[in-house]
Amino acid sequence: MFEILQLEFMQRAFIAGIILAPLLSVLGSFATLRKMSFFADGIAHASLLGVALAILVGITPFNGALVVGVLFGALVFLLERYTKLASDAVIGILFTTGLALGIIIISLQPGYQPDLISFLFGNILAITWGNVWVILLLSVIILSVVFFLFRQITLLSLSEELAWTSGISTGYLNLFFYILISISVVLGVKLLGIILVSALLITPPVTAKLITHSFRSYIFFSVVFSLLAFIGGLFSSYYFDFPSGASIVVSATTIFVIILILKTLFYAQGFLQKK
C-alpha cells in the first residue's frame, strides 16, 4: 500500500511535509485571525529575490530565500509600525518589488534555471536530505517557541491593547511573530512553491474554524486538516501524476468544501446550533 514511501525522494518529501504541515497550520491559525494572509503571500513572493541573489552569488537558493524572507518580514513590521501606511499597501509594494528584482536578476543569468521553477511551483524531487534537516531543525525550534509563548501570542492575536495591559511586550512579540511566519513560509516554499504555500497556511485553519468551539480545538483541527491535506495531496500526486504542490492545495480545498457542506447540512437538519 505504501510503496510510494519506498522511494527515497518520497521519503524526504513525506518527512518534510509531516513536519511542515503542523508548522504552517499552527502559525496560520494565528495569522488568519490577525488578517495576515496577504503578509504570508507577500513573503513567499518576495523570497524569490533571495533565490535570485543566491543563484547570483552561488549559494544554496533555499538559504538565500530564508534570509530575504526574514528581512522582508522585519521590514514590513517596521514600515507598518513607524509610518502611517496601510499594511496591505506596504506588503503590496514590497512583495512586488522583491518579485520584480528577483525576475530581473534571474533574467541576467544565462540558460534555464531549474531552481527558479521549483521555487515557483514547489518540487518534491528538489527536496534534499539537507533541506529536510533544516526544515526539521527550524520547525522544531519555531513550534517550541510558539508552544512556550502560546498564551502571549493568542492574546496578541485577539487584542494588542489587552495583551499590552497583561504585561506583554507587544512590540517585540509582534516583530518576533512576523519573523517566525516569514521563516515558516519560506520553509514551506520548498514543498509547495511561492505561488501555493500560503494555501496551507490559510485553508486548514479556516476549515477548522468552521467546526470548533474553543481555541485549543481550533489549533488541533487546523493541524489535523493540514496533515490530511498534505498526505492526501502527496498520494494523489503520486498515483495520478499531478504536480505535488498543486495536489496538496487542492486536497486542502477539498477538505474545506466537504466540511462546509457537512456543516451546512447539519445546520439544516438541526443537529447543530449556530455559534
Next chain:
Amino acid sequence: MNTNVIEVNNVSFGYEKGNEVVKDVSFTIPEKSITMLIGPNGSGKTTLLKIMVGLLEPTRGDVKVYGDKPKNKRGNVGYVPQKLYFDQTFPITVMEFLQFSHKGAGDDVIEALESLGIRELSQSLIGTLSGGQLQRVLIVRSLLGKPKILFLDEPVSGIDVGGEQSFYELIKDIQKKHNVTVVMVSHEVHLVSRIADQVICINKEMLCSGEPEKALLPEVVEKLYGKDVSLYKHHC
C-alpha cells in the same frame, strides 16, 4: 483623604502635531477612591485614560502611577476598554480568554465569573457575547490580576438602557470588595454625585476637579455640554 496614587502633571497630547486633544491637564487621584472623568464626545477623556494606563505617551508633561511611569506599573493596573476590537469569529471561550490573560488562573476564574453573575458564560465564545456580557468578562479579566487601580472606559456603553445605574452600583461594590482605586470615563453626569468621590471635567482642557457636589456646578456643566444641558435636566 488617602494618599495620591496617580499624579497627572501638565499633560498635553496630540495625535497630530499642532492639534492637541488634551491640553495642559493636571490632577491627582486618591487611593481607594472612585474618580469619574466626564466631558462631551471628543473632549479627550479616553485619550487621558489611555495616558494614565500607559497605552499612550503624553507629548508634554508626565504621569506618575505609584510614583513611577505607568508602563512600569502595568501589574498594578486593570483596564477595561470602551470597546474591544477583535475578530468576532475568534474561536476562544470566555474561560480560555481569562486563563490566557492571567498565567496560573484556575478555580478563581469560576469564582470571579460567579461574583459578576456570568458563570454560565464560561464556555461561550467571546464573539457571541452581548456588549454588557463582554464588559463583565473584561472586568473579571481585570480583577483576576488583583489590580490596585481599575481603569474603566465608558463601562456602560454596551449596557441596555436602564441598566446603567445598576452597573455603576456593581462597580461601587467591586471597589469596596476589592479595595481598589477606580478611575472611569463616563457620560452619565446625573450619576456622578451618587457614584464618584471625585469628578474631573474635561473638554480638552480641564474645567473642574474635586468632590462632585462642589466641582460639578451648573455653569461647569453648561460649559461642558452647552446651554441646553443642565444638571436639572439630567436628573429628570
